[in-house]
Amino acid sequence: MNELDAALLSLLIKDSRLSFADIARQLGCSRAHARARVQALLEEGTVEQFTAVVNPEKLGKVTSTFVDLKVKSHVIEAVATELAAQPEVASLYIMSDLQSLHIHTLTDTQESFLAFAQKYLFGQPDIISVECKNLLKRVKHRRGGARL
Structure with missing residues (x-):
């Protein structure tokens, strides 16, 4: 990647609606x-x-929860696909140990997150463990940029 392309990407990350002019x-x-x-x-x-880039709070999605799951390795792709299809899931990543999923959910209330967890996480035979943490305050976040 040359310097011009890097500068071009920086412009597009800031505002992808820029005209070619x-x-x-x-x-x-x-x-x-x-x-x-x-x-x-x-x-x-x-x-x-x-x-x-949509502000989830403007849509009433004020409960931001990060979920770390341990899943049986042989079904990790299937579990990831099922969870990724749920509207509460904003992002989902398979981690390098090939048995962990890192998930970011956005819901309107704690109760709606609990309903999601009860339906898709608790009592599922392929899920070994669940850890959840709610976001208290956003200090810095990525708007655009490399998707790793």
Whole structure:
């Protein structure tokens, strides 16, 4: 990745709605070149998609809970797929030990999180353990950027 592409990505992370003319002006290149570089980054998969960052509190999702699960290794993909399909799950990651899932849920109340946990986490034969922590205060978070 060259310096121009890195600067282009920084601009898109801050505001993916920038016009090619605005991008070109800020990078000191032609509009056609800016458009070609954005297209190349899309085609090679460096940029996966353009999206909106939504404030969950504006949607009434004020309970942010982080869940760490230990799951039987042979079913981790199936458990991850089922949980990822639930609307309460904002993000889900399979961790390097291949038996842990790290999940971020967003719900409107503690009670609705409990209902989610009772239905999908508690008493499931393939889930070995559950640890939950609620977010108290957001100090820094990632808006855009590399998805690792």
